[in-house]
Amino acid sequence: MTSTPTGRRLSSKGLLALISLVLAMSVWVLGLRDSLSRDSVAPALSLQQQEKALLAEPALPEPLKPLLVGADPSAQLLDALLEVPLDRLDDRQRLLLASLTGDAVQRQQALALPIQSSDLQDLQQALIRHQADASLSEANAALLKAPQFDPLLRTLGCRGLGGTAAQCIDPRAAEVAALASRRLLLAELLPISALLLGALLLLRHLWLRVRGRIPSWPPLVGPLLTPADMAILVAGGFVLLGEVLLPVLVSPLIMVISQGLSGGLGQAVVVLVGYVSLAIPPLAILKLQLQGLGDEEVPAGGWLQWRPSPVFPALLQGARGWLMVMPPVVFTGWLMGKLLGDQGGSNPLLEMVLRSDNPLALLLLALTAVVLAPLFEELVFRGVMLPVLARWLGRGWGVVLSGLVFAVAHLSIGELPPLLVLGIGLAMLRLSSGRLLPCVVMHACWNGATFINLILLGS
Incomplete structure (x- = not known):
């Protein structure tokens, strides 16, 4: 039963x-x-690592620089940016790319995409004007109006506008480099x-x-x-x-x-x-x-x-x-x-x-x-x-x-x-x-x- x-x-x-x-x-x-x-998260992870390396370079001991940041961290950051499709880069990263690249076509493509963040639009316009041979002082005026820029974007943006290394030192550079070096070491x-x-x-x-x-x-x-x-x-x-x-x-x-x-x-x-x-x-x-x-x-x-x-x-x-x-x-x-x-x-x-x-x-x-x-x-x-x-x-x-x-x-x-x-x-x-x-x-x-x-x- x-x-x-x-x-x-x-x-x-x-x-x-x-x-x-x-x-x-x-x-x-x-x-x-x-x-x-x-x-994959790998390109974004590599990009973040190269940013930290570039920020940390001034504060790293000389013996550790070849191991942690390589010979040319700016070139390595540019390579990392180029590995990521342009439409996957955020507003800030596209401006970093435009500031770093020496290729006019790459810079124009990076700047052609609309910037959604109103905080970064001044820098975008400054970089566009600089392509038309605007003076550095005029372009930097827009850049320096935005204290919310992080030190890396401020420094690289200044250099992208034709500034020298001395002109483009960020006031917080030493503090930021020390923090970035600790994070990179860890x-x-x-x-x-x-x-x-x-x-x-x-x-x-x-x-x-x-x-x-x-x-x-x-x-x-x-x-x-x-x-x-x-x-x-x-x-x-x-x-x-x-x-x-x-x-x-x-x-x-x-x-x-x-x-x-x-x-x-x-x-x-x-x-x-x-x-x-x-x-x-x-x-x-x-x-x-x-x-x-x-x-x-x-x-x-x-x-x-x-x-x-x-x-x-x-x-x-x-x-x-x-x-x-x-x-x-x-x-x-x-x-x-x-x-x-x-x-x-x-x-x-x-x-x-x-x-x-x-x-x-x-x-x-x-x-x-x-x-x-x-x-x-x-x-x-x-x-x-x-x-x-x-x-x-x-x-x-x-x-x-x-x-x-x-x-x-x-x-x-x-x-x-x-x-x-x-x-x-x-x-x-x-x-x-x-x-x-x-x-x-x-x-x-x-x-x-x-x-x-x-x-x-x-x-």
């Missing part, structure tokens, strides 16, 4: 899982294809130091493993869900409901909330609310699935193995995992760039952080990237998916497939190989530590380090 309803229920679940999987794969394929047409030295330390830790770990001195991994504990349950959670909840349906439903609310906010702050609010809405459906589905395991004996630490105590070892494991995964991830990204070039498709949030100068906007973006994203993504991919796949396919396949789905979920072909390596590293930390909190810490360290580097090179 009871076998028929059970069979129907299982069959319905399997059919729902299959439909969800097919639709989600279609969404992901379209997303990956569209990522090829999305811009932006360069922190990643290099982390890479070197991570490489040493990785070599030490491999040596200890060869020597047989690494403790065996604990049993992998996770929710007793089926692959169908997992497909419903990830494909149905995360992709179809979280990424497709709910954003459509909440978009009017997001527009109301962000209405009237400045560009950067409005974008940050949209990102935060959008990410929270994305996480709600899969979390609700997971709660129902775990409640359905009520008859099973819940293991110590719970189905998801958060096990927050003791905290300090988890923080240490997460930080060490981040350092150890950096070298293979960075090498994979470098190798992909050498073999295939920049494939684009960067996360739009990266450029928002790079360009934002609003502290509240940066705080909201940091909350999304460094707190919410690691918590939610680790719960889904290492808390649920990895244990389920490992139980059904073995640990090796569980690590690789959970890492692959994690990488694909970010919808960027250009970033897929490095994200796959990162996902594998996170999965191996979950296996070696036996709990989920170190993975969250490691993920937060990765996103946080990227966030800090963008701020150092940003506005």
Whole structure:
């Protein structure tokens, strides 16, 4: 009497899982294809780095200049500006290009585009008049009326108008150079130091493993869900409901909330609310699935193995995992760039952080990237998916497939190989530590380090 309803229920679940999987794969394929047409953050990042180098040059010690700013930072900034399509440069960057270039055609093209910012229109007109041989004093009068110009634009704009180096010294030049030099040093030295330390830790770990001195991994504990349950959670909840349906439903609310906010702050609010809405459906589905395991004996630490105590070892494991995964991830990204070039498709949030100068906007973006994203993504991919796949396919396949789905979920072909390596590293930390909190810490360290580097090179 009871076998028929059970069979129907299982069959319905399997059919729902299959439909969800097919639709989600279609969404992901379209997303990956569209990522090829999305811009990469690399040119904008290079541009910001060259600006910092040019600003910092006067304050840098002579031995460090070749390493940090190169032989001719002005030429390098011009090259970085020329690598970005003209329509992607903002008003300020087009004026920098017009001030730096010696090519009349390039200057005319840069100045021909309308300047939306009224604060910069005087400089645009001054540069246009200078092309018609206006005197430097007349042109500089317009330039010096605008104290809101940043020192780099003021200095380069003055030189673009024919001024000498002595005439174009900004009153704040020494202060700005000192600040830029500190930011540039941190932006360069922190990643290099982390890479070197991570490489040493990785070599030490491999040596200890060869020597047989690494403790065996604990049993992998996770929710007793089926692959169908997992497909419903990830494909149905995360992709179809979280990424497709709910954003459509909440978009009017997001527009109301962000209405009237400045560009950067409005974008940050949209990102935060959008990410929270994305996480709600899969979390609700997971709660129902775990409640359905009520008859099973819940293991110590719970189905998801958060096990927050003791905290300090988890923080240490997460930080060490981040350092150890950096070298293979960075090498994979470098190798992909050498073999295939920049494939684009960067996360739009990266450029928002790079360009934002609003502290509240940066705080909201940091909350999304460094707190919410690691918590939610680790719960889904290492808390649920990895244990389920490992139980059904073995640990090796569980690590690789959970890492692959994690990488694909970010919808960027250009970033897929490095994200796959990162996902594998996170999965191996979950296996070696036996709990989920170190993975969250490691993920937060990765996103946080990227966030800090963008701020150092940003506005």
